[in-house]
Amino acid sequence: MIHCVSAKKIIDIYRNTSQDVVAFWQLCNDSILSCLSRGNEFEYKCIKFRKEGIELPNGLAIRYPNLEGHADNKGRIQWQYGGDDKNKSKRLYGGKIVENIVQAVARCVMTDGMLRIQKKYPCVLTVHDEVVVLVPESEAEEAETWVHAQMVTDPKYMSGIPLDADTGCAKRYGEAK
Numbered sequence: 001m002i003h004c005v006s007a008k009k010i011i012d013i014y015r016n017t018s019q020d021v022v023a024f025w026q027l028c029n030d031s032i033l034s035c036l037s038r039g040n041e042f043e044y045k046c047i048k049f050r051k052e053g054i055e056l057p058n059g060l061a062i063r064y065p066n067l068e069g070h071a072d073n074k075g076r077i078q079w080q081y082g083g084d085d086k087n088k089s090k091r092l093y094g095g096k097i098v099e100n101i102v103q104a105v106a107r108c109v110m111t112d113g114m115l116r117i118q119k120k121y122p123c124v125l126t127v128h129d130e131v132v133v134l135v136p137e138s139e140a141e142e143a144e145t146w147v148h149a150q151m152v153t154d155p156k157y158m159s160g161i162p163l164d165a166d167t168g169c170a171k172r173y174g175e176a177k
Helices: 002-017 019-037 094-118 137-151
Strands: 042-044 047-050 053-055 061-063 068-071 077-081 090-092 123-127 130-133
Touching: 002 019, 019 042, 019 047, 019 068, 019 077, 019 094, 053 094, 061 094, 090 094, 094 123, 094 130, 094 137, 130 137
Parallel strands: none
Antiparallel strands: 042 047, 047 053, 053 061, 068 077, 077 090, 123 130
C-alpha cells in the first residue's frame, strides 16, 4: 500500500508540474472520438488530425485503421485499432498518441536536417536519432561544425523549438561517439 501511495504522489507531482503535457494528453484523448473516429478535421500546431490518422508536417501520416470504441465495465470508452484476421488490435489512448506524435515529428526534424546535410555530404547511415555522415578527412573539423548547425536549424513548421545535437568525428563509427 505504501508503494501505491508513493507512486500516486509522484504521478501527481509530475502532472502538476507538467500541465502542458497533461493538457496535450487530454487533447489527443478527446481527438480520438471527434477526429480519428468521426472524421472531424482539426489542426494543432504542425499536425492535422483526420479520420483514422494524423498528418505530419512532411505529409506522411500516423494511421489508426479500423478504429473502434467499446465501453468497459465502468462505461468508459476504450479505443482499439488495427485488428483484422492477421493482426491483433492495439489499445489507443491520449498518452499513446502523444508518444507516437513526438517520435514521428522528431523523425521529421531529423530527416529535415539530413536533407540539408545531403546537399554537401553523403549521409551513409542512420541509427535511431543519429545520422552518420561521410566527409573528407581534411574537412572533418569544419564539417562537424557545419553538420551540427544543420541538425539544430529550426524547421519552418516549428519555429523556436529548442534543438540541440551532439557531434563526434572519427575514422570509425564506434569511435565517433
